[in-house]
Amino acid sequence: MPKTAPSLAIVAINTATNGRRSLSLKSFFSPRKPKKDAFTSQFEPVLEQANLFHPLSKSPIPAVRQKAEWISKHGSCAVCKDQEHEHGHKHGEHKPEQKKRKAPTYECPDCGYPTHCSEEHYQMDKDRHKHICGILREINEDEHDLRSGRRMKEFEFPGAQHRDEAINLSNWDTFLYTRGFLSMNSERSMRHVSHVLTYPITIGSVLHQSSPYRLGKDLTVEGLKSLAALRHTLHPAVIPGITQSQDLRTIATHTVRIFCLGARAESHLPPHIYMQLAYLFPTTAFQIHFVGPDAIPPHTKSKDPHQHVHYEQITFIYDNSRYETYHAEAGPFNPYYDVFFLFSPGLAHPATKDMWKPTIPLLLDTKCAIFGTGFDEQDVMNDVNEIENAGYEMDWLMKPRENVFRSLKHEVNLTDVRQSAQCNWGIWGIRGRRYDVRPAEE
Template structure:
């Protein structure tokens, strides 16, 4: 018999999970494993359209230079950043659903990162991240507003966010929170991918491709506090790389970020097959996240196989301290739940050390 439509809703979670009450009863024990989470997802979705005032979406401004940020977990971060007190679990889930994207990047790159040599960071990872941190945490230069205080500024740190989808349409106040973690640095966020304009219908049509803008980039450089610039390219990265559009790459100023890229997913791995060698060629840190442990491990296995040994692991895979606390539901499979940026890991192209050649040693 052909499969029937899902019509019967669970009386506890309110999610349609079976085609009939009889099938629901026969599979009730398996449903109990996810029933509480499905109820939580359903309530969170209704909360977004309830019309209440979302005080948790009011973000704090710049950080005081004398105040250090504690990046141990969500609670310590929000307390040290002076967020409006969030004393409700549902409000906490809603606010972390958006902040997980910039804070995940900041938690890896920051000098007070919770990931160290004793916690998942590899020696190669320390070398790569130390280069970025040298730029992100510059020494005090004594700059001022007068002529004597003029100092040269370092170029902005470029974060290439490949395969951008939902993260490119986040409110810009969310991405500005990343710059507040690094008050002495500037950022250039570059969203790249064919779906990078999803949920941004108000910005259509796209700019024309001209000699000065050959790939029709959408540039946002106003109203972002002067510390962040955002560019969006509705194009594949390997096309931009072959045109040397972003060349050269510098490990002191560049990093790649892949939010749930699906590197090893059967439906999307072929799209990354041409991009991966180019990413490894740059020798620049690549930060990846995954929806679940299975999703993350599948990406790692695919990268390890395709890299053929030309890869250095920078951050051991594991659960992300700043993952989204809100769960998401797969509409095609009510039993499949995940959360944004559940796991995080990092890699880059393998670097080879060279020694000075002093000629053939004389045989004794």
């Protein structure tokens, strides 16, 4: 009989039988390693999220171990410091029998910071230390998280806002949500982001027409007048010739100058961070002047004392001179286009108060709005009292109050870890007094 072609069914059965690969339960339940690519391979975590707490001296991160060494060298034991203070009151501060303060080499097992010179002093001070212990542990874990090597998705910021999408500046949560930031799934992520954005968003929250600060509760009548002038420039009612598809950033109609005096950390932020301020005002070009001895552009090796950096709709100007020498160059000033910010200036601090004395009268003479911040309530009130006691002719624009967009992250004083603060905790505002000229009654 002639051979007939095998049926497709038989071929399929034979193929399945002969070519079958042996399977086991292990192949089903064993985790499969994801394929690595060039992008994901750069985010190899050094520390897992469940392993962020380490005593500073035993940290796997060299920079954290160096921090522990610095505290042990320059810090002070809380108990020794108190004993020294009491001894000084009794016998005078320069008596030869005065006890020498010991370095804090004993690390608290709960927060990981070197807080006392010995376990004995730690136990003596434990009840008082517990009030700061939780904050120190939070700082410890936050610092290890930033250096853990994980992909920091919270720092992947959104771009420009669509013109029909409103921004809510009531608080950090509503701002991040309405601006389209990635969801913040932990308080730690919120602390990281708020610490970076506190400078630009503090500025934006004061100037924006949707500001959380209201007349009567926060702003004075004079404050509303000054901000109305700035908002007239920042929020033009009608832009002639604009089309629905046109990018608002390409048709900036005005330039607003923001002067950050005594600039330190705020001048070291990368330019793209300040774009989050610019996105709040898409039709405005900005010049941000960082003025002060520590005003240095980020990621630069140049020693030029005066530098310009252009980034989209913002021009950054860095000048490390004192403001009284910069003032004449920056003038003339216009309350509709110019505003001053003093971030934690230390107007009342013994080390810096004399430096500010020639500056404040110059600022008040411009009649432009001046806003200042402080790192805690006491710092704010010290600066406010210093201004009031100086007898300047001025108007209050904003009553001293807690800043809605303060940093949620605590920072510790490394010479005395009992002291912690929050960047831009409080805010206040003043302006040189203006007198209304009215025609005389006939």
